[in-house]
Amino acid sequence: MKFDPASNIQDLLHFGEFGDVNPSITDSATYTFMEAKTMVDTFHGEQEGCFLYSRHWNPSNKYLADSLAAMEGTESAWVTASGMGAITSTLLQLCNAGDHIVSSITTYGGTFAFLANYLKKFNIEVSFVDITRLEEVEKAIRPNTRLVYTESMTNPLLQISDLPGLAKIADKHHIPLVVDNTFTPMMIAPAKLGAHIVLYSLTKFVNGKNDCVAGAICASHEFIASLADVNTGSAMLLGPVLDPLRSSGIHKNLHTLHIRMKQHSHNAMYLAGKFEEAGLRTIYPGLSSHPQHELMKSQMHPDFGFGGMIAIDLETSDKASVLMEKMQLAGVGYLAVSLGYFKTLFSNSGKSTSSEVPEEVQKEMGLSEGLIRFSVGLDHDVQRTWEKIRECLVV
């Protein structure tokens, strides 16, 4: 049977303590025990179903984490206060000082900065590779390599990672493939394609309301338990815990994600076609001109389309600025970073979400200074949206 993330979420039965159809929000930092021994056992990770302290585990967060594990088909999950909280906790859990990472050169700018700058503190080296070239990935692996890192659809160039191909390399070298699936929830299920750890910024499509930041790590029981270990777990010890009030909101929004992804994809497919027809260099995995179009088709769930992200190239950042300002005034959406919102958002990646990437590296990875990244919204009438954009394109 085909893996169906939306039905997996629909089948969840989570009730509140009075039969509430939405689980109760656990508004407590600490939890009482009837017997002292149960507390001791819980500290040692030997007591299932007991809660100790909300930085360790919280029932509201557990509902959200269990739902995300169901969506991804992983044994377990953990939720964090931001996507960066998920990424940094995972990398610090997997690596010790002196280790090495192989990563896609194209990743979210914050991830790039953490890999390139912050991990230097621990003498952890990172080899950045073109993730679409599997031979380059394999060649970069060293005896002290601890993981391969990529994004299913990379930010902002929208390259598609060959997840089965990368998983094969990772398995051969007995290291995990860690995949940020922020751009492609529902559409791509990395764990089903061989990834060992799946990361999210829930801030984006999963929550979809732009009202909070949050993240998630979906993985094996063993890895999630290691993150929560009271002596050595990076999630427990660094403390990037999600507020349960927020997790309950995200949990409710998760139940409409499948409908939203279809509409984001429908609108983006239409606009990408129009941009291309208008003669602009357009990057969208749903276009046959996209270098990994066929690969995307082989990895995606067809019900959810090619996603809500498009990149167009205006060649210079000045031209990009003019178009973005015009589009905002015309009501196309907002000139803002981030993505996965019900309104269209657009930004000039090189000067915003990838500005942490040095200019020469931007050039090396093929990131044009005029690249505008769109997160296409849930507009009911996308033809009307295109008419507005078309007028803004007239110089």
Ligand code: PLP
């Ligand atoms: N991963 C990707 C692909 C992103 O685009 C972002 C943020 O833009 C993050 C991770 C970081 O997430 P957060 O802002 O929730 O920390």
